[in-house]
Amino acid sequence: MRLMISGGGTGGHIYPALALIDALKAHDPQAEVLYVGTHRGLESRIVPERGIDFKTIKIQGFKRSLSLQNVKTVWLFLKSVGTARKYIKAFKPDVVVGTGGYVSGAVVFAASQMHIPTVIHEQNSVVGVTNKFLSHFVDKIGISFESARSQFPAKKVVMTGNPRAQQVANIEKTAALKGLGLQDDQPTALIFGGSRGAARINQATVAAISELNQRPYQTLFVTGQVHYDKIKNGLGQTPLAPNVKIVPYIKNMPAILPEIETILGRAGATSIAEITALGIPSILVPSPYVTNDHQTKNAQSLVDAGAAQLVKEADLTAATLLTALDSLMLHADARQTMAKHAKQLGMPDAADQLLNVLEAAINR
Numbered sequence: 001m002r003l004m005i006s007g008g009g010t011g012g013h014i015y016p017a018l019a020l021i022d023a024l025k026a027h028d029p030q031a032e033v034l035y036v037g038t039h040r041g042l043e044s045r046i047v048p049e050r051g052i053d054f055k056t057i058k059i060q061g062f063k064r065s066l067s068l069q070n071v072k073t074v075w076l077f078l079k080s081v082g083t084a085r086k087y088i089k090a091f092k093p094d095v096v097v098g099t100g101g102y103v104s105g106a107v108v109f110a111a112s113q114m115h116i117p118t119v120i121h122e123q124n125s126v127v128g129v130t131n132k133f134l135s136h137f138v139d140k141i142g143i144s145f146e147s148a149r150s151q152f153p154a155k156k157v158v159m160t161g162n163p164r165a166q167q168v169a170n171i172e173k174t175a176a177l178k179g180l181g182l183q184d185d186q187p188t189a190l191i192f193g194g195s196r197g198a199a200r201i202n203q204a205t206v207a208a209i210s211e212l213n214q215r216p217y218q219t220l221f222v223t224g225q226v227h228y229d230k231i232k233n234g235l236g237q238t239p240l241a242p243n244v245k246i247v248p249y250i251k252n253m254p255a256i257l258p259e260i261e262t263i264l265g266r267a268g269a270t271s272i273a274e275i276t277a278l279g280i281p282s283i284l285v286p287s288p289y290v291t292n293d294h295q296t297k298n299a300q301s302l303v304d305a306g307a308a309q310l311v312k313e314a315d316l317t318a319a320t321l322l323t324a325l326d327s328l329m330l331h332a333d334a335r336q337t338m339a340k341h342a343k344q345l346g347m348p349d350a351a352d353q354l355l356n357v358l359e360a361a362i363n364r
């Protein structure tokens with residue numbers, strides 16, 4: 001298969017694309033893949049590092065209010081559709097897949113206009129702007145939450161789950177925590193605010209550090225690349241005990257996750273797919289800054305199933321963070337129950353399901 005794939009901006013759109021590529025290569029080692037992203041998004045760092053062919057397009061998002069910037073946005077969109085057409089002509093894909101973010105809008109739209117089979121994947125319970133637009137043009141749509149179905153043309157939709165779930169579900173423990181300077185036989189909590197870090201979660205964690213230093217469990221605190229220096233400087237003279245580790249970013253999250261007992265983090269859709277695929281107890285702090293408050297809806301679907309706790313960002317302080325973490329990290333039985341409920345929601349064959357959808361689009 002010749003797969004052209006595009007998804008950009010944040011990890012939540014990029015990692016599902018990479019997981020789909022992994023699954024495709026496992027089934028078809030001869031498969032050829034071209035990834036199209038922007039030069040500014042996280043993808044420009046992550047994708048080439050994996051040895052995947054990567055090309056870029058210049059694009060920007062729409063402002064919600066009327067503005068001159070929007071004229072520039074439309075102009076850039078039309079120009080980027082032109083660039084995408086050139087890439088498509090040269091690469092000759094059998095199928096073009098979009099996993100969200102503005103860049104995938106231009107690439108998948110161009111492919112549909114050229115009558116190439118097209119598929120989009122939606123990770124969220126509330127459909128993103130780009131996928132909503134593309135849904136009118138594509139052949140098939142893979143979704144990860146049932147609640148997304150009614151927001152798309154019904155005939156095109158297939159419940160696949162999020163391909164990243166399959167990638168994390170199939171990794172053996174490798175003592176990866178040891179590689180980060182932690183013990184591999186201690187219960188460990190992972191704190192991170194999505195792929196880019198979250199200021200409020202970082203603040204609360206910093207304020208809780210001296211308590212975390214004394215807990216009978218380990219804490220791995222991932223700040224997000226752009227926040228790291230500020231946090232390190234802010235901590236000043238506060239000592240870090242050996243059971244607390246602070247890092248800017250985790251490159252190989254699938255290796256770390258099987259060694260984690262509890263996650264405290266955002267409720268991004270791809271994080272949730274990982275949490276449920278592995279059955280990891282979690283405390284979710286939905287970002288209030290996303291479209292239609294979709295992270296709260298993502299999180300609520302787990303809470304309703306007894307698979308997670310929800311703490312509103314406005315209520316997150318050092319004290320509430322510690323109470324929530326302790327309620328799971330100091331109580332193995334509570335963790336076990338939550339883990340069981342989380343795993344029941346998991347879709348560990350999601351990448352294969354999405355590959356079937358690609359085949360169906362090719363054979364339309």
Ligand SMILES: CC(=O)N[C@H]1[C@@H](OP(=O)(O)OP(=O)(O)OC[C@H]2O[C@@H](n3ccc(=O)[nH]c3=O)[C@H](O)[C@@H]2O)O[C@H](CO)[C@@H](O)[C@@H]1O
Nearest residue numbers: 010011012015123194195222249250253268269270271290
């Ligand atoms: C602020 C924002 O717009 N957030 C959106 C974005 O979140 P965001 O990009 O944060 O996406 P998710 O939480 O869904 O996924 C984050 C991904 O990054 C990985 N990771 C994270 C930290 C790290 O150090 N290393 C690492 O590999 C996680 O394992 C996961 O695979 O896309 C999601 C999926 O469309 C949406 O649901 C979120 O609402």
